[in-house]
Amino acid sequence: MRLLRSRPAPPSPAEPGDVLAEAEDLYVRLGGRAVLHGVSVPVQAGEVLALVGPNGAGKSTLLGALAADLAPSAGIVRINGRPAAEWSAPELALRRAVLPQSATLSFPFTVEDVVRMGRAPHHATTPAEDEIAVAEAMARAEVTDFALRPFSALSGGERARVALARVLAQRAPLLLLDEPTAALDLRHQELVLRLCRERAHAGDAVVVVLHDLALAAAYAHRVAILRAGRVAAEGSPGDVFTEALLSDVYDQPVEVFPHPRTGAVVVTPKRSA
Template identity: 65%
Template sequence: MRWRSARTAPTRPVTGTDFLAATDISVSLGGRRVLREVSLTVRTGEVLALVGPNGAGKSTLLAALAADLPSTGDITLAGRPIGDWTVAELARHRSVLPQHPTLSFPFPVADVVAMGRAPWATTEAADEDEAVVTEAMELCEVTAFAERPFGSLSGGERARVALARVLAQRTPLVMLDEPTAALDLRHQELVMRVCRARAGSGDAVVVVLHDLGLAAAYCDRVAVMHDGRVAACGSPREVFAAELLSEVYRQPVDVFSHPGRDELLVVPRRSRNLSPQPIWTSP
């Protein structure tokens, strides 16, 4: 509830509505069709995961949804075609975590996180800049090195600083491209808990993930990408079938319930027969 009370975003849609809707979008990069007629909706109050093998088009889809790439088809944000939005308006409605955060000059961490407040510079929300930045830094556990230059941090620390910047932007739509890729176990869980908290306060969250276990544990819906298309989209229990995943990843996979908790586990089948008896097996 902390998130909601501290917020002054102009348009905050009702939880559970379609905030971002893509219909039949296609993208070609370098003459190759990277996305083929993809349709997808991102709802408020929900964490949507994009999963799939390397080169399936996850990051391209995210970039197209973020209006970074020219695409054919229709994309609407809050009911308005994305092409009608100005750059400044977009910045107050959606934030994007890049896959590889970089920085050209040695700004200290605190300054980098504060850059996330730039879209609000001329609005009432600017009054809470300091509080928002402090909170985002604490959430991502980067306060300890607030004054160190970004370039002196490890990969995982940089990723968390970039995430803190995105969170500080306080937008109703949050798009994260592989936020857990460089992180250790503890911080992977932390990032996904942050995603859940944002969804819990009514935001729409889209996150590209490689770890299917994380996707199953934390996401409301999962879109499995395969060869530029959405092969399946639904709740983890609907989508994570061993057969589908084995085919999409070209790697035999077992999916079974956690023995103690209500949770799905996705485990690649390895040559040595060490896995417990699966619920579903691929033929």
């Protein structure tokens, strides 16, 4: 007699402020090199957390560890209060959705096919529910108009938006996005960060790796500034985005001032006249 394994159940809805993921005293080594050194970061429902810092600071490595895609050499990552290693792959897929820096596919999938891949963890849903989720995700990412085009025929920016739509279709309460704006034009950079804010407002937790400090200041509720594998500062953009700290971390003089209309923090390189 063959025993049928039960399908994993989706997580219960989170309350604002619930910690959906956390790194505690995390150390990660890659290729024999220490990349993260004792990093501790909580990720809370209802917020956008931006990971910023110079190249090689450990941002993508921290994101990969929070996704349970990279095993730490010391310390621990918890998802929904449980060590990440204790979740099965199907259970993880219902709890977190991951957008890598680049998306490549070897087969001629259409845009709609790629977005529908985000529904794979949801075995209990009906086809109608899946179609609604896919259609909504494509509309939010503005990729509906080329739903039947091959993914391989898209530009880099279009592929990035399709990959984001796949993540949105997954409808996991924890979104982990690695440089989602890197290949996008100005309009779609703003679109992506607005979507991050909307997901946080709906109760999800969003972690996003960003190089653009202005975007981080405008859209993140909280930022963690990484330098050489350590957290140099963590808090709201208004608290931690200071000229002294950012100029030191990036080894580049910057100016920090309030936006003349909104009062939000604005960060720009200091340039000579």
